[in-house]
Amino acid sequence: MGFPKKLLWCLLLLSYGRVAAQPTAPAVVRGRVLHARDSVVFLTRPRNLLDPSPALKQVRLSPQGEFQFVLDSLPRPVAAQWGLGRPEKVRHYTDLWLSPGDTLTLTADARHFKKSLHFTGRGAAVNYYRAAQRRARTNNFYNAPEGRPEPQNPARMRDLADRYRQRAGAVLRTADLAHPLPPALRRQEAAAIRYDWGHALLAATTAYEYDNWPQGSVVRRMPAAYYGFLAELPLPQDSLLAHRAYREFARSYATYLLRERRQALPFAAFLPQQFPWAYDTVRQVLPAGPTRNYVLAQVLDELLRAGKQSDFGARMADFRALGAQDDLLSALNWRAARLAEYRAGQPAPAFAMTDLNGRPVRWTDLQGKLVYLDVWASWCHPCRAEAPALQALQARFAGRAGQVVFLSYSIDASAAAWRRAVAADHLADASNQVQVLGQLADPALRRLWGQRGVPQYWLIGPDGLVIDSNAPRPSNPAAIATLEAALKELAAKKPAP
The missing domain is CATH 2.60.40 (Immunoglobulin-like)
Known part of the structure; x- marks a missing residue:
């Protein structure tokens, strides 16, 4: 082969x-x-x-x-x-x-x-194995019975991850007996199982440590002994880059390197800082090679989609100077070009929107007000975890309903699921909010969702132009200050009567 x-x-x-x-x-x-x-x-x-x-x-x-x-x-x-x-x-x-x-x-x-x-x-033998993985649900820990729902107790997590690893190994051995794999490929597939196991163990630490993740602060630290499994998972193993499990582990490892900084901050405050921190740390810690280039590119991609634009330019220039692979550079340039239409000063995306009563809503209906836009979905757990903080933010600005409005834009495919989530999370209770549903077939929504995912938060000016396409989450302490600063700047620009 x-x-x-x-x-x-x-x-x-x-x-x-x-x-x-x-x-x-x-x-x-x-x-x-x-x-x-x-x-x-x-x-x-x-x-x-x-x-x-x-x-x-x-x-x-x-x-x-x-x-x-x-x-x-x-x-x-x-x-x-x-x-x-x-x-x-x-x-x-x-x-x-x-x-x-x-x-x-x-x-x-x-x-x-x-x-x-x-x-x-x-390629027949490895594809028999892929089909066996699909049937046995050992192609991804989170698709397996052991990973659904994800356990948050460290001992329980380790037990279930170990069971998954053993079961996945048995599937590999059985498939190899039926359709023998080349020895080198067999070793790589066994290694991919280990990195899938390791990724699950690393990913579990955040939910365990935080209070009301992804909003709160660390309330307990993962015991140091928990991380002993990392000794089995050296980086880099460049020959495994084609495997999803290895790439996900490598990216999780970059976050693991930031654990001391992460544990010192509320999650919402850590979130925007993690991308430049991760880039700089990986640059120093991992040896030069394809794995480091991949992780750096992944961090830059996430920075483009969810970080501060000011953190990107110098690091992208550094990444080019490292001699990164052309396909990684091309992917980052493509992403940057697609996101350029959402920069400050551009018109807000021309979404199709309908409210809870089925009536169309347009940007012109909100003209004259600062709009805090929340793009979310009923199935998105981080989105819904922000609901209490969003309500508190709305209450903070309730006396200025004529100046600022909170627009919650759902990308749900099911209107019924959207309505249930709005009711369950009391999203429509405040007088200074508007709940709207998008249409997945809408080209503007497909472009936005494809580049940024959910949740995401925007500030749109009274003139319908983007002020910030990556505004702080409601749970971020900076959200209040950001809104206050935007209102103050708009007032200063308003011509005297």
Whole structure:
């Protein structure tokens, strides 16, 4: 299969840390579906290491049920999904692992999909293993029975993570017996399980330590002995970068390095600072190489989406000087270009909005007021954790309803779920708020959600122009001062009568 050599392409370094050009090769997925009830099949994969949103390809089945996908210029292995039907109405699907140069043939009977799924060609063995992972729910700790719901007791968390690791290892061994993997690939898959285990253990620490996370302060520290598992998980292991579990662990490790700073602050105060701190710390702690470049790029991407714009420029210039891979630089430049339309002075996004009574709401309806915009969803736990702080912020400015309004914009697909959340969290109780629902098909919303996620908070001026597209969360002590400063500045600009 040649798998290790392909991964080594990503690791060749020139002097001064510059990364050599990465050889690329296509990967081909072809096959046949028997008794298909759908006319199309699809293949999705992450756009790049920084953007997990799916890049989609769809092809129509031939009259004989045949199909073919070609992924051009693949620089490294990728995790993909192949499915019957269209992504919005999937009938059956399976996870795939595609390496440069693979020619994988997939056949299935739509009437008995799981039992009939069959792979041949280069890459067949690892894709049998991927299908076994999907069936056993060992492809991600948080999709597994052991990780739902996530336990917050350290001893319980360790017990469940250990059980998951043992079960995932058993799935790997069974799949390897049925369809032997190349030894190097088997070792990498075993390592990926360890890093998935480690990521779950690291990620659990934040929820355990904070009071009313993600709003409050640390009320108890994770015992130092808890972190003993890190001895099994050295960084860097650059050959594992193609694996999601390793990347997630590496990013969690960057946050772990900030634990002393994090524990000294309320979470809301730590949140905007963590990105520049993480960049500077990782830059110093991790040795030069692909893993450090990836973590630095991931931190910069998060800084673009949720940090302060003033923290980005100098660090991006430093990242370029390090000789980072072209694909990481391209992904960051792409993100920066997409977010440019949300900078201060730009018009507020032209969302379609309807209120609780089903009536349309427009920015012109709010003209003349400072708008504190909260973009949220009923299924977003960090969003809903902000509800008490949002109510307190509304109460603080209740006497200035003519000057400032709080607009809560839900991206829920279900109006019923939105209404239930509004009622449960008492979001519509204040007189200086407006509750609106967006439409997921709205291009403005899709662009915004795709770049920034939820929750996010904005300040929109009385003229409908963006003042701040990354305003402090309601639970951040800086939120009151930010609103006061904006109102003061607007009053100073207002012409005398």
